Amino acid sequence: MGYSAKFVLRRPVRRDGTCQVRLQVLLHRKPLPLGVGVTWPPAFFDKSAGRCLATLPKEHRGPDYRAQLSAAQDWAGGPAALVKRAEDYNLVLGQTQGKANGIFVEYRLSGNPLTAERFVAEFKTEGSKSDFVAFYHQQVIERHRKGKIADNTRKNHLSTWRALQTFRPEIPFYSLNSNFADDFKAYLEKNVRGVNTRWARHKDVKTYLALARRAKIKFEDPYDGFRNQEVPGSWRPVPPDELRKLEAYYVLCAPGTAHRRVLCKFLFSCKSSLRLGDLKQLAKAQLDGNRLTFEMQKGWSKRLQATMLPLTRQALGYLHDAVQEEGSGGFRDYSDQYSNRMLTAIGQMLGLLARLHHHAGRETFATEFIRSGGKVEVLQKLMNHSKISTTMKYVHVDDTMKCNAIAALDAAA
DSSP states (O other), X not given: OOEEEEEEEEXXXXXXXXXXXXXXXXXXXXXXXXXXXXXXXXXXXXXXXXXXXSSOOGGGOOTTHHHHHHHHHHHHTSHHHHHHHHHHHHHHHHHHHHHHHHHHHHHHHHTOOXXXXXXXXXXXXXXXXXXXXXXXXXXXXXXXXXXXXXXXXXXXXXXXXXXXXXXXXXXXXXXXXXXXXHHHHHHHHHHOOOHHHHHHHHHHHHHHHHHHHHTTOOOOOTTTXXXXXXXXXXXXXXXXXXXXHHHHHHHHSOTTXXXXXXXXXXXXXXXXXXOHHHHXXXXXXXXXXXXXXEOXXXXXXXXXXXXXXXXXXXXXXXXXXXXHHHSSSSOOOXXXXXXHHHHHHHHHHHTOOSOOOTXXXXXXXXXXXXXXXXXXXXXXXXXXXXXXXXXXXXXXOOHHHHHHHHHHHHHHO
């Protein structure tokens, strides 16, 4: 297998009298041009050495040399500026050549085939092997491109990345130690109000540290012994009487209206437990009777298997309404912000006390499931939780449920 790389100029000459310098990579005799962020006057570029020159040897000076030199100096901002810029650019070119050669050596020694796609990925992410902030960002983009994380997850992970970048623009892997987690915690406590949001930021960082470890990058575990604290969420289920009001209002809404479309998706969530990310992917799901088979968007890549969820008659009714009225396999995909604003407006119009939000759908399903006598072990499987403690965060026991439980004990006595 043949690899080679050299610097070439991209023609034609630009308006400022320079040409873009490119790294011309040859992989198996196929050219792969890559920009390196350098432009230079073509008369002062040494193609054989791949270097930017501030002057030419006497034997290479033509009759128009003085005019060419004057134009180059004017472009750079003077003779001294041209010399300095040539020195700086040659450092960039040398580093770029070394990066390409390093990739060639790594693949040659490993015996793995080097494709154009792999070379570009390695070339663009070389810095991510030494800096955690760069590694984190590159992995988010790559995982989303490969379909391993959904759009909402990508947005959440990028929010954590921006917090990391603000905390420290660069975090070399060799600098990671136990102080990092404590310092990041202090930064989040000062700048992020929600306890669970801070918990999620730490959780995201630990996820990408695990990916770095899987990529054979060596570093000290900064979260060893660190306790990531979480508190019960602020979302509450919709009470039964208010849920009935929403169901009655849904029936009154005309098909195709925004209120009906938003309520259809929300009520389906209340009756099925599906989170918003899964609702957006229902067009790809398979429905056999009341059995819905789909790939769960949160954490599905760990299991690489489809999830089967049996639906209630009410949930099936909402899904059938959406399919019939939208002419597709799922619900109308409004933006999250628009849907939640619409739910708030509906709640205010109906005089509801519950805070309507798509996050409340799973809370409502879990609480109503237990209220109806369902077992928490079954609820855990329906909600696809690995730990029952996670499931219990969604269950909210009210006074009515407590009184009914005691009444059931009396009846059984």
